[in-house]
Amino acid sequence: MPLRSLALAFLLMLAPAQGLTAEVPKSGQQVFDRAVALVLDNFHDTSALERFKAAVAREVEDANAPLTAGSSEARVDRAIDAVLASLGGSHTGRFRPDQIAYFELADIFRFAIRHDLRRLFPPDGEVSYPGTGMIVQPFGGSLFVSDVYDGSPADRAGVLVGDEVVSVDGAPYREIASFADRIGRDVELRLRRSAGAAPVSVKVAVERLRPLRSFETAIRDSIDVIEYDGRKIGYVRLWTLSAPDGLDVVAREVAGGRLKDADGLIVDLRGRWGGGPSDAAELFVGDTPTFRLIPRNGEEDFANVRWRRPVVGIIDEGARSGLELFAYALQANGIPLVGSRTAGALLAGRAYLLPDDSLLEIAVADAVIGDDVRLEGIGVEPDIAVAAPLPYAAGRDPQRDAAVSEMRRMLSGG
Structure with missing residues (x-):
């Protein structure tokens, strides 16, 4: 094959599948519509896209709560989660700045979002978040510590895997919000270590974690x-x-x-x-x-x-x-x-920024x-x-x- 033809074939492989985007209804909600377009152009398994397009249509044309430009943030979140779930694959999800995973993936995929790093993480573009080095997961209606990073403030304070997190400084636990504006200070974690036991208090330092x-x-x-x-x-x-x-x-x-x-x-x-x-x-x-x-x-x-x-x-x-x-x-x-x-x-996943600066990972x-x-x-x-x-x-x-x-x-x- 002539070199020119080879180059053209390569460019065609890289070009997004423009026709696919035209086959799905638009909601007018820019975050949702951008997520849909990115999936159609980049998701690795084209056999899943008919199922995906059907899920998009259901969300946009929902008789009870159609997705529109004026839909609430919660409605948009549910719609994006639903259409991504229809793909049935890993390395595909949306992450928001109220999640530890958002910051960890932003650092892992920093090259993919390199042009936005200084804007997202001023002044030097170094990804960081306020935290203690523990991961909390829901189970049976309560929240439990599933991971404690070795050497982290939570580890040094004696937080244990399996601890039920009752509160942070007297308020419900939030991954990021519980520690915002507290870097360099201690927070009081209320933890329950056995079912039905009274909570114990643990002081944990909040650090800027990279x-x-x-x-x-x-x-x-x-x-x-x-x-x-x-x-x-x-x-x-x-x-x-x-x-x-x-x-x-x-x-x-x-x-x-x-x-x-x-x-x-x-x-x-x-x-x-x-x-x-x-x-x-x-x-x-x-x-x-x-x-x-x-x-x-x-x-x-x-x-x-x-x-x-x-x-x-x-x-x-x-x-x-x-x-x-x-x-x-x-x-x-x-x-x-x-x-x-x-x-x-x-x-293999790749990250993309959506218009609201949430992070969309797609299996490519x-x-x-x-x-x-x-x-x-x-x-x-x-x-x-x-x-x-x-x-x-x-x-x-x-x-x-x-x-x-x-x-x-x-x-x-x-």
Whole structure:
């Protein structure tokens, strides 16, 4: 094919499907209409678009509450959530500035929104939010702490996974609003640690958190070495693979830091976001030798690090996207996985800003392992299934305990 024809074909592949946008009714509500147009132009699975267009028509033409330019914010939110849900895929959702996920994804997708960063996060364009380093999830009509980032203010204050969050400074908990204008101050968390018990008060410092830096800190501060039967068992939690220095933190600790002399290593993939390089698991399963550069000052620089001793992985629904690929690679290389099934969310996403500055993530590409293995909607099953109930867990971690037990068995030759 002539070069000109090749170039034209490439441009046609990149061009949005203009005809698709014309086939759906317009609401006149600019945020909704822009979200619809972006999905039609970019969603990876065209077979889902007829279903999507039908969902759009239902929202715009709803006999009880048609979506119009004057619709309330709550009505627009419901409509966008409904049409995105019709696609039935991961890496597709809308995030607003009252959610921690908005800031974390803005930092992960900072290149995609680079032209708006200074406007959104003045003056330097560094993504940040006021917080304490804990994630709270609804369960049974109450709110429970599902994650505490290692080294965060919440971690230092003794907040535990499974704590019921009753209030913040006497008011209902809100992800961002509860801590706005409180940076550098303490807030009073009222927490219930067992069903029916009286709440306890915990003072927690509010800090300006920069998501990817916070994840790097959490990975570094998660590192632990446990001694059993004269053996050393290392532990590290990969909160995300998207932090620029996250894997390097682990590699340095394996090569010459706290994990260097461990007899076995537990790699915790119960993260918050995936991302990262597709070959991230090669730190533990790669065949290339460790490679060092030693200049005249004697300070070694590890260009390539490989862990050669026993490994156990921990997974749950927090292992998603790149972390699922990591888990799959471990399991394919005979490394046992402990916990529960991963999220089944392995697609490639991209972020777009909507007119109200909310963030729209769209799955723009399918993800295939080898010739035909897909984890989307399927996930990775553990070799050793262990449940981890959330409410009132009081910081107990049966999945980590089971991983330690499996590592002890492996090291003992059992």
